[in-house]
Amino acid sequence: MINSPSFYKVLSLVLTSLVSLLVFTCVGTEVNTSTTEADILAFHHSILTIDTHVDTPLRLKYEGIDLSQHHDPHEYNSKLDFPRMDKGGLDAVFFAIWTPQGARTDSGHSAIKQQALDILDLVETKISKLPQLAEIVTHSQDASRLQALGKHAIYLGLENGYPIGTDIQNVDLFYQRGIRYITLCHMTNNEICDSSNDTTEYGGLSPFGMEVIERMNQLGMMVDISHTSEATVEQAVAISRAPVIASHSCSKTMCDNPRNLSDSLLTLIAARGGVVQMCLLSDYITPDPLQEARDSVRAALKQKWRGIDRQSDMNREAYRLEWSELNRFFPRELPSVADAVDHIDHMVELVGIDHVGIGTDFDGGAALSDCFDVSELPNITRELFKRGYSKSDIRKIWSGNLMRVFTRVEQLAVTH
Ligand SMILES: [Zn+2]
Incomplete structure (x- = not known):
């Protein structure tokens, strides 16, 4: 239920009202750099x-x-x-x-x-x-x-x-x-x-x-x-x-x-x-940042399994496992x-x-x-x-x- 659209609409309205109240009570103008978390969420959900x-x-x-x-x-x-x-x-x-x-x-x-x-x-x-x-x-x-x-x-x-x-x-x-x-x-x-x-x-x-x-x-x-x-x-x-x-x-x-x-x-x-x-x-x-190191290991693996496309199913599976292991070892830093x-x-x-x-x-x-x-x-x-x-x-x-x-x-x- 917490993910229903109506929940977020209600949340958005409540937050907007609270923020408006705070703004008019304490500041009297539109908030900008001192924007509160509640204001950010209310604004984001309203636009x-x-x-x-x-x-x-x-x-x-x-x-x-x-x-x-x-x-x-x-x-x-x-x-x-x-x-x-x-x-x-x-x-x-x-x-x-x-x-x-x-x-x-x-x-x-x-x-x-x-x-x-x-x-x-x-x-x-x-x-x-x-x-x-x-x-x-x-x-x-x-x-x-x-x-x-x-x-x-x-x-x-x-x-x-x-x-x-x-x-x-x-x-x-x-x-x-x-x-x-x-x-x-x-x-x-x-x-x-x-x-x-x-x-x-x-x-x-x-x-x-x-x-x-x-x-x-x-x-x-x-x-x-x-x-x-x-x-x-x-x-x-x-x-x-x-x-x-x-x-x-x-x-x-x-x-x-x-x-x-x-x-x-x-x-x-x-x-x-x-x-x-x-x-x-x-x-x-x-x-x-890891691309260079990862690419050189990838190149070595490709060299090791050269001509893999023409090899047995068993070899292709072994290659696939080594390849995915390598990618796990070099995760992309997000x-x-x-x-x-x-x-x-x-x-x-x-x-x-x-x-x-x-x-x-x-x-x-x-x-x-x-x-x-x-x-x-x-x-x-x-x-x-x-x-x-x-x-x-x-x-x-x-x-x-x-x-x-x-x-x-x-x-x-x-x-x-
Ligand atoms: Zn695209």
Whole structure:
């Protein structure tokens, strides 16, 4: 019962009243740096919060997670369910419909399109069974409408345009199925563009990729440049009629990872009115201090088991056990909320408060030492208060900026 939405709504109201009383009695003005813990929680639970990137569909597919039940993230490979969203004051999310990338052939494209449609079916089935807790929604205004009803908004994004294949009509198909952003690619190039983690194939967008962006603009889908190469970002920003988003990306100046965005790209995205949603994946927040030692041991193990793919099942199992033992020996030291908020600070300093948001990548590998799942999201708000961000700033980071872009994308659409 303690995790029910109504409990947190009541808690939020009680805390808000208490804080207001304290403020008017003792101070007489809005609290800022001396904000109390009660005020932080009450404020966090009162504002609209949206996380633009969670891989929860994977947990639904592979672990059969029941979203109505509370899960211990140390026991289950799960970072999000509705009781934990309530505890963490998270109102709305974009579920990423992610598929692995295979052959770039007609049969490869049609197989993966079917897989994406199957995941959409699965998400629809699961959410439709919990109508009192959540709804799948498609319009920017739906999140605040559902927040008022004490329900969660589930938006849908397609992570990787690979299921679009080479058929522009698939953009319409996924729009009709509720998809409201497409991450143009994932870790490898596809028919749309070059990836940040692959070789240069087109030098940015392919001619088909440009068509895809044009159609997304017409329909009212957000163009998501996370995972794309620098040239792809530059070209996408230049040709998109609407501002673009990075649904889950950090700053390259703060952490030099090919997936992160350079200062010049951040500036470019902001100049066209876009938004960059900070991600909580360890390797994008801080460099791994143990990486060098771990990589040399990994290399030695690979050398020892050279040609393992062609060896017996028994040898492959022995290799697998040694590999997982090695990873246990070199656990990734998790960055903290303070490390993550350093990225927000940098982006805000560079491009201003209007172009930064949050897209955690929970259920896709994200975890911080003090924000291990969605239930601990108020720790980000606490850190922002600590650093002197105003309530208006924090509202923008948690939803205002993203909703401004989403609304603009809808306004610029010409076909529905
Ligand atoms: Zn991703």
